[in-house]
Amino acid sequence: MQISVCRPFSAEHHPAEVAGPLLDRTRSRGESAAFGSQAVVGQSPAMRRVLEQINQVAATDSTVLLLGETGTGKELLATQIHQASARRARTMVRVNCAAIPATLIESELFGREKGAFTGALARQIGRFELADHSTLFLDEIGDLPPDVQIKLLRVLEEREIERLGSPRTIRVDARIVAGTHRNLEQRIADGTFREDLYYRLNVFPVVVPPLRDRGEDVVLLAWRFIDDLAKTLGRRIESIDENSLDAMRHYSWPGNVRELRNVVERAMIVATGPRLVIQVPRPVAGSPARSARLTDVERDHIRGVLESTGWRIRGIGGAADRLGLRPTTLETRMAKLGLARPRPA
Secondary structure, three states, X not given: OOOEEEOOOOHHHOHHHOOOOOOEEOOOOOEEEEEOOEEEEOOOHHHHHHHHHHHHHOOOOOOEEEEOOOOOOHHHHXXXXXXXXXXXXXXXXXXXXXXXXXXXXXXXHHOEOOOOOOOOOOOEOOHHHHOOOOEEEEEOHHHOOHHHHHHHHHHHHHOEEEOEOOOOEEEOOOEEEEEEOOXXXXXXXXXXXXXXXXXXXXXXXXXXXXXXXXXXHHHHHHHHHHHHHHHHHOOOOOEEEHHHHHHHHHOOOOOHHHHHHHHHHHHHHHOOOOEEOOOOOOOOOOOOOOOOOHHHHHHHHHHHHHHHOOOOOOOOOOHHHHHOOOXXXXXXXXXXXXXXXXXXX
């Protein structure tokens, strides 16, 4: 017999509950930070912590550094920060530092005058000028070429730019939100990222958790994508197959939220009825199910010790005692890694 799970409660179906503060606690099975048609969905402790941090920093002009794996939703969080700020009346400007050739990134950021170099046939306004009195999202900042890092540091310190081919300085007022999936501390050790730029960017770091650490959010996200895709694909989905849900909860999602959306979209395309069957990808043979990144290994180890002690940190036999750490040190590491004690069901 086929079993299916019907749609959970969604704040999208109760517009009155998503108005107001950035952190929307719906007293239901879900939580989201919503602006217009976009929302960051999450009820897991790790994602609640992120939403609380976004809520704290959004109204300020402080620089924010979003750290997390590819596909975790850093750009969406940057959008939420901008739309909750006093700069929301102006369009946020986005730059993917990894997608622009090294020879062009400087002119893209700071602009150029006509004739500044061969092929510069007209004056170009840079992204910093376009983001004046708005927000500039520098995605994949860890891939910025070293020579451009020096000029970016100067702009962040002095709030002035010079277009290529012009000695005139131009004052700009752009709020910086940067994002990267790179380990910047390791890049500093390797000599590929400037330490002074890192400290300038690292005013308010936010660690965005991978989807494998957000098990409670998988179904909520799936329904959000179903609702979004139903409008464009012309499908009406009322339930998700129980076997599909079980497979989704046990899959490690190496591509994170982006991979989940792609999987849901494929299922929606071939769906022939109101019950959605989702085929979860099989892990590539020989590849680890878990990330080999040091921070992920540390997170998994600390979580395992916390679970074995019932999330008791202090005292003899507590997690801090077993790990050989001071309780305050462990709590600091937990905050940095996005670990929090699960709430009772």
